[in-house]
Amino acid sequence: MSNEAALDMSEIIGMYKEDARRMVGDMRAAVGQWPEVESGGTARLQLRRLSHQLRGSGRTYGFRTVSRVSKALEQIIQKLEKQTLTADERIKKSVSDKVDRLAKIFAE
Amino acid sequence: MSDIKSRCILVCEDDPAMLRIFQFLLRQQGVRKVVATESGEKVPHIVATEKPDLILLDLMLPGKDGLSVLKELKNNEASRSIPVIVVSGKEAQDQVRQAMMAGAIDYVIKPFEPMELGNRIKAFLETLDVPAPQDPGLSAPPPGSSVGGI
Numbered sequence: 368m369s370n371e372a373a374l375d376m377s378e379i380i381g382m383y384k385e386d387a388r389r390m391v392g393d394m395r396a397a398v399g400q401w402p403e404v405e406s407g408g409t410a411r412l413q414l415r416r417l418s419h420q421l422r423g424s425g426r427t428y429g430f431r432t433v434s435r436v437s438k439a440l441e442q443i444i445q446k447l448e449k450q451t452l453t454a455d456e457r458i459k460k461s462v463s464d465k466v467d468r469l470a471k472i473f474a475e
Numbered sequence: 476m477s478d479i480k481s482r483c484i485l486v487c488e489d490d491p492a493m494l495r496i497f498q499f500l501l502r503q504q505g506v507r508k509v510v511a512t513e514s515g516e517k518v519p520h521i522v523a524t525e526k527p528d529l530i531l532l533d534l535m536l537p538g539k540d541g542l543s544v545l546k547e548l549k550n551n552e553a554s555r556s557i558p559v560i561v562v563s564g565k566e567a568q569d570q571v572r573q574a575m576m577a578g579a580i581d582y583v584i585k586p587f588e589p590m591e592l593g594n595r596i597k598a599f600l601e602t603l604d605v606p607a608p609q610d611p612g613l614s615a616p617p618p619g620s621s622v623g624g625i
Binding site: 420426 | 503
């Protein structure tokens with residue numbers, strides 16, 4: 368079937384990694400603005416948007432772990448929005464660890 | 476009968492990584508003209524000028540959200556008949572139902588398998604060449620069209 372050969376996505380995976388590195392960098396910057404994450408400001412919106420995007424694109428590009436970790440991040444942010452979680456130090460560390468994990472995936 | 480190469484597809488997606496994969500998949504299917512925007516507000520204008528054969532629409536967009544865009548398209552006589560496939564990370568059944576009720580022909584949940592989406596788009600584009608015998612104003616539904624992730 369001709370489509371099988373067409374699914375060699377190597378030509379766009381390099382660009383995806385570049386995009387993803389930049390997005391993870393933006394996530395790091397948002398975590399660095401933790402008071403804004405606590406208060407529901409721009410940094411929280413940024414974290415939610417980026418984790419949502421990486422969840423969608425990760426597995427589509429073949430990076431299943433990216434989707435899994437990003438989904439966990441997105442769920443934390445959603446819980447902060449619903450106020451079923453408090454943005455305390457434990458949550459900050461959890462978010463920060465997940466962003467670090469994403470950074471490691473794209474560091475290679 | 477026109478072929479896939481002559482088709483124009485509008486993609487409304489704010490994530491550059493997803494936009495790239497849509498462009499890749501459409502190119503692989505032989506589509507030469509892909510118009511992209513990350514802004515839901517711009518969709519009606521692009522539709523009026525480019526007259527796309529198919530729209531791939533994200534729901535979570537900056538500014539006007541995809542569902543509002545979809546409703547606007549379906550409420551406008553000039554754009555009502557243009558088929559819209561929603562491709563979204565929103566997986567709640569309520570979201571899917573709302574999009575289908577608003578007039579989407581398909582709902583694909585991100586993340587998705589690229590080959591599956593590519594095949595689905597191709598199958599749909601091929602149906603555009605098949606004349607509808609009873610009502611020429613309506614396009615035939617895509618074979619294998621379904622709701623959900625792939």
